[in-house]
Every structure is written in structure tokens, then in C-alpha cells.
Amino acid sequence: MPAAARRALPASPTDDFIAAGYHAFPRGVDAIAAAALLADVRATRRFDASLFLTEAAFDADPRYVGVNPEPGRNLLERFEDRLGFVEADPGIVAGLTDLLGEGYEILNRKLVCGVPATSVPAWLKARITDNPVNNLGAYVRPEYRDVTYFYGIDFHQDLIDFKDREADFVTLYVYLHEVGPRDAPLYLLEGSHRLGATVFPHRLTRTGEAWRYADGRRGEAWTLQRMLTGPAGFAAVWHACTLHGTQPHAADHERISLRYLFAKGRGPAGLDRVNATLSGPLRLADTRRDLDAAGQARIKANSVNRA
Numbered sequence: 073m074p075a076a077a078r079r080a081l082p083a084s085p086t087d088d089f090i091a092a093g094y095h096a097f098p099r100g101v102d103a104i105a106a107a108a109l110l111a112d113v114r115a116t117r118r119f120d121a122s123l124f125l126t127e128a129a130f131d132a133d134p135r136y137v138g139v140n141p142e143p144g145r146n147l148l149e150r151f152e153d154r155l156g157f158v159e160a161d162p163g164i165v166a167g168l169t170d171l172l173g174e175g176y177e178i179l180n181r182k183l184v185c186g187v188p189a190t191s192v193p194a195w196l197k198a199r200i201t202d203n204p205v206n207n208l209g210a211y212v213r214p215e216y217r218d219v220t221y222f223y224g225i226d227f228h229q230d231l232i233d234f235k236d237r238e239a240d241f242v243t244l245y246v247y248l249h250e251v252g253p254r255d256a257p258l259y260l261l262e263g264s265h266r267l268g269a270t271v272f273p274h275r276l277t278r279t280g281e282a283w284r285y286a287d288g289r290r291g292e293a294w295t296l297q298r299m300l301t302g303p304a305g306f307a308a309v310w311h312a313c314t315l316h317g318t319q320p321h322a323a324d325h326e327r328i329s330l331r332y333l334f335a336k337g338r339g340p341a342g343l344d345r346v347n348a349t350l351s352g353p354l355r356l357a358d359t360r361r362d363l364d365a366a367g368q369a370r371i372k373a374n375s376v377n378r379a
């Protein structure tokens with residue numbers, strides 16, 4: 073193919089991963105199907121202060137682990153037959169096949185809610201402000217733990233949840249409604265995957281829109297932050313080593329998204345080519361040092377809140 077024609081082709085998801093560690097799907101997914109699913113999700117509960125335990129009930133039996141959706145307690149299981157607009161969307165299937173090869177698999181899928189500041193009880197805000205990971209599952213009433221609730225999360229790699237697993241999977245995020253700058257959009261650090269797996273919290277220093285990122289092994293990189301805003305049906309996929317996070321939710325309504333993890337098939341995959349370009353390891357025995365033995369935050373620090 074002549075060079076000029078080659079340049080005219082849009083970058084493949086694998087090319088985008090090599091260059092930036094993520095790919096935004098140009099057409100997203102069906103916005104009408106996204107809105108219909110959102111309406112049914114919203115009908116299951118009020119996304120307000122009634123989600124939460126009282127302070128006394130929480131303190132009577134604090135539990136920080138086992139509070140996320142799991143098989144048998146995952147609201148998305150109720151809507152399994154409605155997920156074709158994502159899982160069978162031709163653009164998504166082609167993109168994931170490019171990255172993960174034939175026979176890729178769903179590792180995990182769930183609903184994620186960015187809880188607005190107006191819904192978080194004052195006692196809870198006082199405890200969690202500037203914690204690095206504000207996954208609110210511990211404070212949510214048990215019957216609502218079929219969704220993951222965030223009040224912001226500092227820049228992290230999705231490998232954080234997978235000690236000793238290789239970065240052989242990607243995360244797909246789908247906005248079910250329009251997400252603007254005040255709706256807790258994802259912030260992503262372009263090209264941050266290149267240093268490979270590093271321990272959370274990450275060594276980041278901001279200068280303007282750029283961040284200096286050190287891997288703790290003498291490697292460092294300058295990365296630019298990208299805010300992912302978009303309409304209902306917006307879809308983006310990123311590498312398990314790409315740093316991303318969200319700020320506490322400023323708007324007065326919840327932000328609801330779909331979050332998938334997809335793992336490589338058995339054959340050759342674009343992700344192998346991507347991973348061959350990383351300068352650091354593809355897996356870690358210990359992925360984080362922010363928690364105590366009970367799973368409670370033991371440090372206060374947060375970079376993304378300064379993004």
C-alpha cells in the first residue's frame with residue numbers, strides 16, 4: 073500500500089494502545105439502548121443518601137472487603153439479555169478482537185455509579201475526603217452492593233485488583249448518559265502504560281496539563297491528562313497499566329456507567345504487540361500499599377483531585 077494511503081487509514085485500537093494506552097470508539101454504542109438500560113437501572117433505587125448505612129450501623133461492624141458486586145449479587149445479571157448493544161456492537165467486537173484476538177472473554181462486568189456530593193452523608197464525607205480510593209461499598213447498605221459506588225478514585229492501574237496476573241486484559245467503559253466535566257468524567261494519563269506495572273499510590277507530580285510519572289525503578293515519563301467526556305453511548309477501552317481516575321462528583325445527579333474487563337483469547341493478539349513495547353513489568357506480586365490489614369485506607373493522598 074502506498075505510504076499516502078496508509079496514512080489516511082484510521083489508527084487501529086492496537087495502534088492507539090501503543091501510542092497512548094487507550095482507544096475511544098469513534099461511534100460509541102447505541103445511545104437509545106443505553107438510555108433505556110439507564111432508565112431501568114434508575115428504577116431499582118434512589119441514588120441518594122438512602123443508599124448508605126447510618127454511622128452507628130457502620131461502626132458496629134465495619135467491613136471493607138466483599139462489598140463490591142459479585143456473582144449472585146450483581147445488578148447487571150438482571151439485565152443480561154439487554155447488553156447486546158455493547159457486547160455485540162460491531163465496532164466494539166472488531167476493536168476488542170483487534171486488541172485481544174479471537175475468543176476473547178468477559179472477565180467481569182458491572183454497573184459503576186459516581187455518587188454525587190449531595191448524596192454522600194456528612195459523617196462519611198468527613199471520613200473519606202482525600203482518601204486515595206473512595207469506593208463506597210463498605211458504607212452502602214448490603215442490599216445495594218450489587219453496583220460499585222465511587223466518590224472519586226485517584227490515578228490507578230486496573231491491574232491493582234490482580235496481584236500476580238499479567239496485564240492480559242483491558243477495561244471497557246461505557247457512559248449510559250452524557251458525561252460532561254462536572255459529571256465525574258474519567259481522567260486518563262496518555263501513554264502512562266509504557267512504564268508497565270507500578271505500585272499504587274503512584275508517583276505523580278503535576279505541571280500544567282502534564283504529569284511527571286516515576287515508576288520507582290529509575291524510569292520516568294511525562295504524560296498528558298485527557299478528560300473523557302462524551303454523549304450517552306460513549307465507549308473507551310484502556311490498557312491494564314494505563315493510569316486513570318475520577319474526582320469526587322460535583323454535579324447533583326449520579327453518573328452511571330458500564331464497566332467491563334475483557335481478557336485475551338488464546339491466540340495471537342494486538343495486546344501482545346502493545347505489551348512488547350512496555351519498559352516495565354507486566355505483573356506485580358503486590359499492587360498497592362494504601363490499605364491496612366482490614367482493607368481500610370491508611371494514607372491520605374490524592375493526585376487526581378488536583379487534575
Ligand SMILES: O=C(O)CCC(=O)C(=O)O
Nearest residue numbers: 184186222225317318331
Ligand atoms: O467510575 C469511577 O468513578 C471510577 C472508575 C474506575 O476508575 C475504574 O472502574 O477503574
